[in-house]
Amino acid sequence: MGYRQFTSKLARVIYDDEVVDAGCEKLFHCDWLAANSRCALVERGKAVMFAYRGRELVFKQYHRGGLIGRLVEKTYLYSPLSNTRVWREFNMLRAMRELGLPVPRPVAARCVSVPPLAYRGALITERIPDSRTLTEILRERPLDNEAWAKLGALIARFHHKNVYHADLNASNILLTGGGDFYLIDFDKGTIRRSLSRQDADANVARLRRSLCKLQKRCPEFHFAEDNWQALERAYRAAIDQPENQAG
Template sequence: MSGLQKKETPEAVFWWDPTRSPEPEEHHFQPAWWQQQDRVMGSSKGRNIAWFVEGEQGAMVLRHYYRGGLVGKILHDQFWLEPVEKSRAMREFQLLQWMADEGLPVPRPCAARYARSGLIYRADLLIEMIPNSRDIFRIMTDQGPLEAEIWQKVGAAVREMHRHGVYHSDLNCHNIMLDSDEKVWLIDFDKCERREPGEWQQANCERLLRSLRKELDKNEKFGWQEAQWDDFLAGYQQS
């Protein structure tokens, strides 16, 4: 696995991959600082905002961790204090690093922060930005249905992830990217983990299918066609 550097200050714990990021400081996890440096390249306004920033060693995505569900409406970005090694940021960082080292199509993590405050902590993650990429939700909304070959590539990528025993807790059409070479990338591995083979693999695929149907119900311009699931399965089963 790639090297991992770690440092601790009275306010926070930082860790980083020195091949991807210089030693991080507090301001590296503050969007306002990147804006002041005129190094913000854009942002993604999904359920939670992510910032695209120009780092010293390449473009990165800055993401702050938020809670979901009803608890998230109250605590927002506050998590009950736990060891750094068990925090969501550290677990996602290490999983991404392992997956990238295994050759899986995921972005490499660059740096992360775990900031303590009383009985809670907040966390942030910097990962490399996949150049010239868009998620398949946007592509299918703007351009219509994907070609069968693309769906076969998506199926093969998901199967390879499963073959390595990686469970994706939120596999959906927003977390699958295509770059300008039509290579498939998988993103957003918060709350994901490695597991032994089991029924979760089929459930993971079914979750993706539900997300496609859900988006079609909400938006008639979304280019999903039910018959394309056969193309996904062909790629999944042949990989």
């Protein structure tokens, strides 16, 4: 029981055999997804939610970026899969769950080589039940400062475990109906041997920029300076505590 890998013609797949089996490659095909989700058209860059064997799952495909330099990740030539973005995110989710951090369970990842030099990656995770992104929620209603403080303490918990989230914005934070936060989308993130204060602060600053930008675009957006202060105060308090006492 656990994680298994296999290689088919041009693809390589890793999957959690407690959730799916070796037949899971079909879940990565646009036709199968379109037939088994409410998404009529599977577009690149858009997450697709679907049910499979009694579980709610989420499929996402990686953007390859624009220009040739970005299109071909250099590492692909030398270490075909372990260094691809999708493999890294899969393994990072796995490691974070082992550390007890609230992130989605990784279910399967697939890399297809696109000769001669490129590849295409996709990831399937378990959907966080009854959750919405912070962006969606704040468009509708405010959160109380207790919730903002809870989020601040949670970010500190990730930082205590040396997790660097490369893109901590409001759409990469989920909140459940029960009031629990989850972080998602660890594309290009890393678990460092030791996370520097500078990088940790950059994560927090990135989130603030994202919230301010959303507010600028939509005056109805429920985000106020004292919300940010509640988050930051809780973050600082938690980060100053030894790890085992942090929230």
